[in-house]
Amino acid sequence: MGHNYTKDAKGQDITLEKVQELFRFLAYGETPEGMIVKYPPKVGPRKAMSIVWFLQEQMDILPDRFEMCVTCKEIYDTYTEGGYNEKTGRHHCDWCAR
C-alpha cells in the first residue's frame, strides 16, 4: 500500500496509529504507554471525533483522510478502506461495511 502521510512538526508521518492514539486519549482517557496525564479527557467517541475534525478542518493539523466509523467508533484510513454513504452522510470501516 502506498502511504503518503502528512508530516507532523518534527517531520514524522502522522499515521493512522497516531490519530487512533489521540482519539483513544480524547474519547476514553487512555494514555500512551509511559505517559502520565493528571487530568485526562474522557469525552466519548463522538465528541472526540469533533475535536479530531476541528484539528483536520479548521487547524489543518491532522490529515482529513481519517474518519470515525459510525458503527464501531474506531478511526480508520479512508484512503485504504471503508466507504462513505452519501445518502446518510455516514462513514464505515471495511469491517462494518460487510
Ligand SMILES: [Zn+2]
Ligand atoms: Zn467499523
